[in-house]
Amino acid sequence: MFTGIVEELGEVTAVENLGDSSRFRLRGPLVTDGARHGDSIAVNGVCLTVVETQDGEFTADVMAETLKRSSLGALTEGSRINLERPMALGGRLGGHIVQGHVDGVGTVVERTPSEHWEVVKVSLPAGLARYVVEKGSITVDGVSLTVVDAGPDYFTVSLIPTTLALTTLGVKQPGDPVNLEVDVIAKYVERLLGAHTGDTAR
The missing domain is CATH 2.40.30.20 (Elongation Factor Tu (Ef-tu); domain 3)
Known part of the structure; x- marks a missing residue:
């Protein structure tokens, strides 16, 4: 993990x-x-x-x-x-639970710079939008981020100077692909609710 x-x-x-x-x-x-x-x-x-x-x-x-x-x-x-590296047993969970299993590939749509941060808009592959919520967690190219805005086929995140300087997200440009992993808890909840209602197609 x-x-x-x-x-x-x-x-x-x-x-x-x-x-x-x-x-x-x-x-x-x-x-x-x-x-x-x-x-x-x-x-x-x-x-x-x-x-x-x-x-x-x-x-x-x-x-x-x-x-x-x-x-x-x-x-x-x-x-x-x-x-x-994987989190050591007893270590701090500084971001959120990340499995390293990519759910889909998004694309950087646009970057909007501000004085101390940047807002980045990323496209969402079909079928992933239901797992992405405002203020929820998402992993973009291995970086744990908080969703600012969740749209039907996109989401936005705010990148602080540390993230811009110490990860590849500081240099990704519109059109570049990024790996996306949604919060695994959302997928488990969906599966459990589907089983409870009889909808186990997903």
Whole structure:
């Protein structure tokens, strides 16, 4: 489990196309410190398994399903990435419960700068809007954020200077894809209510 509090702004150092998958080499000295084969690290909100580590870098295999359902397929050598290790038992839940399972890919629609923050509007894929509510939580490229405005096919978030400086959201431009993970509690509530009413189609 993750919390959506990015620990390090890393970088893609190599991408190897394996046909039905890709192998990424990713630089992140902080998150690789003490990491071993089989450990998990969230990359732009996607939970990946460490294959090996060396000199502040780690490799991870990304299957076709993950490439299809996330924006990781758009990463190239030199791309900046948000990195987070799983929360340690007994640690602080600084953001919200994040699984590292992407629900869909949105697109940055527009950025509105203010003196001390920026409001960013992001498109919502069909079917996700029902899980997004004003003042609720959402994960964007692995960053736990609070929804400002929730529309039928979009939402907005306000980014403070720290988020702008220490995550990829500071440089994402209109048209750029972002990984979205909605609050898992909302999905469980929907499922339970559906079972209670007899609607188990979802």
